[in-house]
Amino acid sequence: xxxxxxxxxxxxxxxxxxxxxxxxxxxxxxxxxxxxxxxxxxxxxxxxxxxxxxxxxxxxxxxxxxxxxxxxxxxxxxxxxxxxxxxxxxxxxxxxxxxxxxxxxxxxxxxxxxxxxxxxxxxxxxxxxxxxxxxxxxxxxxxxxxxxxxxxxxxxxxxxxxxxxxxxxxxxxxxxxxxxxxxxxxxxxxxxxxxxxxxxxxxxxxxxxxxxxxxxxxxxxxxxxxxxxxxxxxxxxxxxxxxxxxxxxxxxxxxxxxxxxxxxxxxxxxxxxxxxxxxxxxxxxxxxxxxxxxxxxxxxxxxxxxxxxxxxxxxxxxxxxxxxxxxxxxxxxx
Numbered sequence: 001x002x003x004x005x006x007x008x009x010x011x012x013x014x015x016x017x018x019x020x021x022x023x024x025x026x027x028x029x030x031x032x033x034x035x036x037x038x039x040x041x042x043x044x045x046x047x048x049x050x051x052x053x054x055x056x057x058x059x060x061x062x063x064x065x066x067x068x069x070x071x072x073x074x075x076x077x078x079x080x081x082x083x084x085x086x087x088x089x090x091x092x093x094x095x096x097x098x099x100x101x102x103x104x105x106x107x108x109x110x111x112x113x114x115x116x117x118x119x120x121x122x123x124x125x126x127x128x129x130x131x132x133x134x135x136x137x138x139x140x141x142x143x144x145x146x147x148x149x150x151x152x153x154x155x156x157x158x159x160x161x162x163x164x165x166x167x168x169x170x171x172x173x174x175x176x177x178x179x180x181x182x183x184x185x186x187x188x189x190x191x192x193x194x195x196x197x198x199x200x201x202x203x204x205x206x207x208x209x210x211x212x213x214x215x216x217x218x219x220x221x222x223x224x225x226x227x228x229x230x231x232x233x234x235x236x237x238x239x240x241x242x243x244x245x246x247x248x249x250x251x252x253x254x255x256x257x258x259x260x261x262x263x264x265x266x267x268x269x270x271x272x273x274x275x276x277x278x279x280x281x282x283x284x285x286x287x288x289x290x291x292x293x294x295x296x297x298x299x300x301x302x303x304x305x306x307x308x309x310x311x312x313x314x315x316x317x318x319x320x321x322x323x324x325x326x327x328x329x330x331x332x333x334x
Contacts, residue, residue, distance in 0.1 A: 019114050019140065023121045030128040030135040034101070044136030046102050048161060055164035059098035062157045063088035066240075067192040069154065071213055074204055078116055080215040081154065082123020083130075084189045087216035088239065089158035090131040091294065094220050095235035095250070097168040097227060098160035100131050105138040106155040110147035112140065120154070123215070131220040133158060166227075170234035170250040170297070177233060177297050177323040179257060180306055181264055182222075183316040184293030186214035187273075190240045191287040198277040211269050219294045222313040230306050234297035238289040245286065247295055247330045256326035257297075261334050264318035267291045285332055297323060 020039075027039045036045035050056045065084045072081045090100040105124055107117065117140065128135045147153070187195070192212075199208060219237075226232065234250040247257045261281075270291065274284050284290060298306055303319060310317045 015112050015114070019112065019117060022114070023118065026121055026125040027135050030103075030125050030133065032101070032132070032134040035134050035136055039135075039137065041137075044102065044104065046134065046136055048101060050161070053161060053163045054166075056161050057098075057164050057167060059093050059096050059160040059162060060158065061089045061092040062155060063092065064153065064155045065189050067196065068189050068213075069152070070196065071192060071204060071209060073150070074201060075209055075213060077213060078119035079123035079126070080213050081189075082120045082125075083127040083215035083218070084123075085154050085156040086124055086127025086131060086133065086158075087218045088189055089156045090127075090133060090160075090218060090220050091216070091237045092239075093158050093160040094223050095168065095237050095294075096160075096162055097166050097232070097235075098162035099224060100133045100158050100160040100220055102136045102159055103128050103131075103133040104136065104157045106141070106157075107139070107152060108141045108143055108147060109152035110142075110144055111149045112142045113150070116152075124156075127215075127218060130218045168232055168235055168250075171252050172233045173252055173255050173297050173323050174233075175255070175323055175325050176300060178300050178303050178319050179259065179321040179323065180296040180298055180303065181292035181318050181320040182219060182294040182296065182310065183217075183264075184238070184267075184289045184291055185217040186267065186269060187212055188216040188239070188289055188293055190242075190289070191273075194277070194279075194287060195273060198273060208269075208272065217293050219315075222310055222315050223294075225313065226306060226309055230298060230302050230309065232296050232298055236295045238293055238295060240287075242284075242286045242288055242290070243292075243295075243332060244282075244330050248328050250297070251323075251328050253328055254325060255323050255328060257321060257330045258324055259321040259330060259332045261332060263320045264291060281332075292318075292320060295320075
């Protein structure tokens, strides 16, 4: 009589090893010259080139995709949430002025399904290429009993670097500075618990679900280009908490952000969500990006140059408000 094995307990080590071997060509496409060693070791090795940084500071961020994963499962499409995972981390790093350097992922599942995980990894590696990040390691954990078969979760971790004197922290914001909104690609990766409350599975399997599954826009390359010539005083990634919770995080004490409704076109998907759920404007602006995925604070004089630069990068922008003296918060006005 044969004894119990790890495989019989629900964890297939051979399948996991085979999966790692199959995705190595994808990982190779994300490599940077600073990467040492090879994928699959106990740790990822990265030798940063710091000579161009004055007093280099490491910047780290970790995040996930949330319940958008349930929409991916419903539609059996997993590559776009891989892009989302990278975007949520690298967009948080770039707001400090830092260049993202490398990325690691963590995938936990009840049962390793190679085809599904390969789609995920295609998205993650695409996101890394778009942001210039090297994928230097990760973990795929098979956890029967903790996750049901077919269920999984994602987490990502990113490290970047910036010169200490180049850190963007909002301290230089002044009354009269302009708020520039950078277009989102859609809903991005926030508010999906609310969305699933509004729409049933039949609707989410249709065109609305297709639109909602659009991946989060990655702003790294256009912002790194802008930082070469434009003084950006503050940046806010509009994620969970929308305008009301994210913009104040980068404002100094005594400064408030005035955002003007109607100064940019709100994409139809947000109107559909709002009308279908009978949601108030305030709730919408506190939950979703409303078509603006990144907010910059720059001087009035820098606006024409910034708008032209982002247009060259294929990124729509609008002046959506200004900075004024007041309490450290956001006012959205008609």
